Amino acid sequence: MPPAQRLIFLALSGFIFVALVVVCLLLTKGSGAAREDAADFIIDQVDPESIRDYLRHLTSRPHPGGTKAEEENAHWVAETWRALGLDEVHLVPYDVLLSYPKNDTPNLVRVLNAEGEAVWTSHGWQKPLYAPEESSPEVLPNFNAYSAPGNITGEVVYAYFGREKDFKELEDLGVAVEGKVVLARYGEVFRANIAWAAERRGAAGVILYTDPQQYAPMGEDAVYPNTVYMPGSGVQAGTVLLTDGDPLTPFYPAVESAYRLPEENSSAPRIPVQPVSYDDAREILRHMGGPEAPPAWRGGLNVTYRLGPGMAQAGWALNLEVHTHNARATTYDVVGVIRGSEEPDRYVILGNHRDAWVFGGVDPSSGTAALLEVTRVLTSLRNQTGWRPRRSVVACSWGSEEYGLVGSKEWTEQFGKQLVDRTVAYINVDLSIEGNYSLRTLSAPLLYDTVFEAAAKVPNPDVAEVAAGRPTVYDTWAERLPDEGRPGRPRVDIAGSGSDYRGFMHNLGVPVLDICYTYDPKVNVEPLYHTLYETFALVDELYDAGFGFQAALTKLWAIMAVDLADTQVLKFSLKEYSSFLADAQEELLQEYGDLISSRNISMAYFKKAVEGFSQAVDMFIDDLSHLDTSNVLAVRRVNDQLMMVERAFIDPRGLPGRPDYNHVVMAPSISDSYSGTAFSGLSDALDGIQDLDPAQQEQRWVTFAQHLAAVTHYISTAAKVLSDDLW
Structure with missing residues (x-):
């Protein structure tokens, strides 16, 4: 190449390089600004009328799992997501045993x-x-x-x-x-x-x-x-x-x-x-x-x-x-993806089931309408501001949940290996409203701060509560459903097995969160649950005229999704988990301590494991303050460690007598699958033990001792995953 041409080539190359750097810097700056402003955008853009329109369509006919109506709804959700411009949309069929009259x-x-x-x-x-x-x-x-x-x-x-x-x-x-x-x-x-x-x-x-x-x-x-x-x-x-x-x-x-x-x-x-x-x-x-x-x-x-x-x-x-008879039928999951820009192989998953026993005005269609609105608002955020999540946001519309979490359970079984390695969190909304008294939350402790911070950003839809000096969703939640052990803070309950978070939490060890607007606990039930009368009119005229409460729930869901997808270092609540373990251990010992002592079974290793987890958390948080956030590998390493914490509580052999439940810290009670219990494998072994004959008692004590050793081991393992050291 002649010298003159070479000079021109080098000049052009240099200009192109500088231009690319400037563009990248501008895009990075714009993306950061978009992320900072995302909550404001979501609060402004969630449209109650849009949610109402989605709900009207979803409740227009009965759509039990495995029926033609459920299949048509699956295709409608898929087409809605394609029209919104999600990066991927998949229909996932399963051939399952269902039941009909x-x-x-x-x-x-x-x-x-x-x-x-x-x-x-x-x-x-x-x-x-x-x-x-x-x-x-x-x-x-x-x-x-x-x-x-x-x-x-x-x-x-x-x-x-x-x-x-x-x-x-x-x-x-x-x-x-x-x-x-x-x-x-x-x-x-x-x-x-x-x-x-x-x-x-x-x-x-x-x-x-x-x-x-x-x-x-x-x-x-x-x-x-x-x-x-x-x-x-x-x-x-x-x-x-x-x-x-x-x-x-x-x-x-x-x-x-x-x-x-x-x-x-x-x-x-x-x-x-x-x-x-x-x-x-x-x-x-x-x-x-x-x-x-x-x-x-x-x-x-x-x-x-x-x-x-x-x-x-x-x-x-x-x-x-x-x-009533059982019959093979095909049920469909619909999965849509907004692909992450920097870590597309890390997933924040949002889920709701689509099938209903009849019209499902409350359960699940209020949640389905909210999920559709979340995806509409997030694609608008992308299209209008240039935002794209750091990690992929995956929206899932599950089939045949009412029959026993069928669609989500089959999906977590099919894709479990990928999900256990790559999923940051799963946020479930089975239904967005079953009352208008307060927000209700079921959660793994790792996600406490996520929901607390997001709820404090969402304006309160309850006019009377705002007038009483409680301007946010968090304020009313803390006032009406307080945590008795921590004054000024709202109560968060343990996730049992009542909805689609089950496979994620109890089998894969993915931290989960389930939210809805609920009734006054004095009422104790959602009265029209699973009946003919769970109609659009029930929601539109009696529960939420104007759809303000459902809009608030939708805002909360979307803000949490963006927070988990965008934050560079995952804001998992390790200290909350440490406190949860200590409190749960104390409750177990208060309930059964004398009984355990009567058998000369030592709880010293169990106590030491919980203390060791607390110490590991403190050391990790201290080390985190020195993290070089410009080092992408260092950030990835820390996030991987945080993601491993929940996985560390998974026992592949399952709980005693329950191989289909693997989480040793949190699981449903053996006598009520809806309710979650801490250390249920231990408490179930001791519950009613004194009413058994001597041989049965002895077997229960063997079960307790074996599971105590397993629980102790997995708590110690959870502490070790927060360290770079093998030992």
Whole structure:
């Protein structure tokens, strides 16, 4: 090349290099500014009317899992995300075992006289009361999913809430349930736990109902459509499968190549289970004989509550006829991705399920509408400001959650290896609103500060609370649901197994967070849960006129997603985890310490492990203050260590007797899958141990000692992952 041309080439190359550097600096500056302003953008751009429009569409027809309507909704969500411009959108199908009633032959309960004639018959469907869609021919008859079919005639026993302690009290009162039909109330434990407890005791069948004492506390006249409370015709649907995921492919995804168990070897119940309204329950109770129920067991129906067994009239009986059947069906997850700019292989996952027993105005469609609005606002943030998340944001619309977290469980089984290495956090919104009293949060301790800081940014949708001097969502949360042990701070509950965070937290060790607006705890229930009356009108006219509370929840969700996706060093709450472990250990020792000491079992190593975790946290935080944040490898190393903390509590062998739960610190109670418990593997081993015979007690103590050693080991491991040293 001639010297003159070479000089021109070098000059042009230098100019291009400088220009590229300037552009990169400008982009970096713009991206940083966009990240700083993201919360303000989200608060400004979330549109209540947009959420309302999404909800109206989603609740236009019934869409149970595995049906054509659920599939059409999946395609609609996918097309919505493609139109918004998400970088990737995938439909993920699973071939699973689901459960349905017979449309032409409803499940029924009858009272039979001595001649075997029906003197009373229950209602097969719920009665339309208000919204036009309640009369849709697509509405299914009343049923509990995975109930065994059957036609049983015999005696009935009233078992209060169907808890283990309720069955124990019946035994103490001399009332046996073996061979009988159990009548039990919804409202205290997961319905599958009721069915399982009854089946283990030899019951022939189960009838479940919602008592107006809880579900219509203002009286049977103050109910839907005038209030949010349950009318006499309402029936709560729901699964009675105690396990999660596809029953035929436990531990593995329900893909085409999967091995499937014979249905008779699955975990589905072996007895018929059927829900009825409280109008129908009143008729059953009215005809029952036997001694009066204990005063605490009496509900809100204007009848005498009797235990049974049997009927007041000699020779009369109860007939339970159930045609519910299991069937293979395809359910769909929809997964959309906003790809990260710097760490695209690290994921912040947002999830909500899409299927509903009927219209799902509250559960789950209020959450689905919020998820769609989050993705709309985040793509607008990208398009209008040039923002792109540091890490990838993954939005998931799960299929067939109502049947037992099927869509999310199969997905975490299929992609578990990638997810366990790459997922920063999972934020779940099963439903965005079940009341308008306060924010309610279930969380791993690592995400406490994430939700606290975000909630303090979101304006309070409650006008009266703002007037009372509480301008943010955080302020009302701290006031109305306070942490009794930490004054001035809101309460955060443990995540059980009631929603799609289950596979992430309890199997993979990914920190999770679940949020919604909830009711006053004095009410205790979401009255119209899983009924025909969970309509668009319920939300639009009674729960959240103007959609202000749902908009606030959506803002909170989006802000947390951006915070977790964008912060250079993950802001995980290590000190909160340290305090949680110490508090949980203290509660365990207060409850069972004397009992443990009576066996000369040392808790010294367990205590030392918790203390060691606290010391490791302090050292890590001190080292973090010296981190060279310009060194990308050093930042990656620290973030990897932070991500390993939750994973360190995962025992691949599972909890005692529960190989499908792997988290040794937090897991659902064995007697109630909805509620989370700290160190449940230890407390479950000791719960009721003194009521067992000597041989059973000895086995329980062996289980306790073995699991204590495992828990101690994994807490020590969690401390070590915060260090660079192997030893």
